[in-house]
Amino acid sequence: MLLWALLLQKWTILIFLLPGKHSLHYICTGIAGDPTFPEFILVVVLDGTQIGYYDSNMKTIASKLDGLNKQTDLDWDVYISYATQQQATFPLKLNKIMKWANHTAGFHIYQRLVGCELDANENMRGFNQHGYDSEDILSFDKDNLQWTAASQLAVVMKDNWNMNREDCRDTKYFLEETCIQWLKKYVKHQTCVCTVLVPPEVSIRARKSENSETLTLTCMATGFYPCDIEVNWIKNGDTRLVLPNEDRTFQIQKFIEIHAADTNTYSCQVEHSSLNMTLTYAVPQTVDPRNTTRMVVIIGVILIVGFIAAIAAYLLSRKKRETSGKRIGTDIIQTFDNVQI
Secondary structure: OOHHHHHHHOOOOOOOOOOOOEEEEEEEEEEEOOOOOOOEEEEEEEOOEEEEEEEOOOOOOEEOOOOOOOOOOOOHHHHHHHHHHHHHHHHHHHHHHHHHOOOOOOOEEEEEEEEEEEOOOOOEEEEEEEEEOOEEEEEEEOOOOEEEEOOHHHHHHHHHHHHOHHHHHHHHHHHHHHHHHHHHHHHHOOOOOOOOOEOOEEEEEEEEOOOOOEEEEEEEEEEEEOOOEEEEEOOOOEEOOOEEOOOOOEEEEEEEEEEOOOOOOOEEEEEEOOOOOOEEEEOOOOOOOOOOOOOOOOOOOOOOOOHHHHHHHHHHHHHHOOOOOOOHHHHHHHHHOOOOO
16 A cells, blocks of 8 residues: 555655656556456556566566666566556456456456656646546546546446545555656656757648549658647648657647648748747648658557557457467567557
C-alpha cells in the first residue's frame, strides 16, 4: 500500500527536464483463457516510445532506455517490486470482472492505462483508466478522489473501490507525485537523444481525388523537438495528432480539402520554439494528379490515444491465429515497435 510513497522518497533530487511536454504511461494487461500468453504484461511508454517491458513469464524488466538497467540503476529492485505487485493483483481483478460479466470461460483481457504528463511550465496531468475486452469501463477522478464507471459492468467495482478512501488517496499520490518523479528520472536518461531545439522539416503535397473534382493539400512538419508546434493553413483544416518519430523527434500533418478549380492562394504556416519567426510555405502552382501525400513509416511508435483498444485488438487477433512458437514478450515488443495506430 505504501509502495508508491516509498518509491518517491528515494528520488528527492531535482532533475531538470528537456523543453516541451513529456509523458509517461504504464499499460498493464491481464490475460485469461489461453496459457500460451503470459498471465500479466506491463509496457512502459515514455514520450510515445516504448522503453520497458515486463511479463509474468520472464519476471524481469527489459529496458530500452540507456542507464536504466540492473547494473546501473540503484532503484531496479524497486521497479521489479512494482511490476510484481501489479502482476499479483491483476488476475484477481480480472476474475472478478469476468464474474460480473457472466463470463465463466473464454479468452478475456483486462487492462489499465496509468500515467502522467508534464509540460514546460510544470503543469501536470495524471490519469488511471481501466478497460475490459477493449472497452473502457472505469476511470479515476483524482480531483474528487473517486472512481467513475464508464459501463454498467464496472458499477460494483467502482462502489467497492470508492469505499477504500486510503487507496483513493494513494492513487492520487501516485499520479501527482510518484509518476512525475519517475517521468523526470526517465527523461534525464533521455537527454542524450534530444538536448537541443530541433527545427522542423516542412513539405507540402497536393493529391487529386479520384473524380479530379477536389484536391487534398497536406502540410507535413517532421523531425522537430520538442513536440509543441503550431501548423495552420490559412483556411480551415483538420489536424492530426503530433506523432513521435523513431529518433524521438516528432511529426504532424495538417490537411485541407479544396475544389480543383479553386484559384485562391493557399499556404501553410509553422511556428515552433526552434524558430525565431513564423515560416510560411506556399502550395506549388502545378499539381501532378499521380502525386500522393508522402507516407512516413514510424518505427517505435506507440500512440496512447486508443492504446488499450489497440493492444487488446492485437491480442484478440493473435488468439485467432495459430501459435507461431515465438515468445510472447518478444512478439509484442517487435509488433508494437513497428505499429502506427
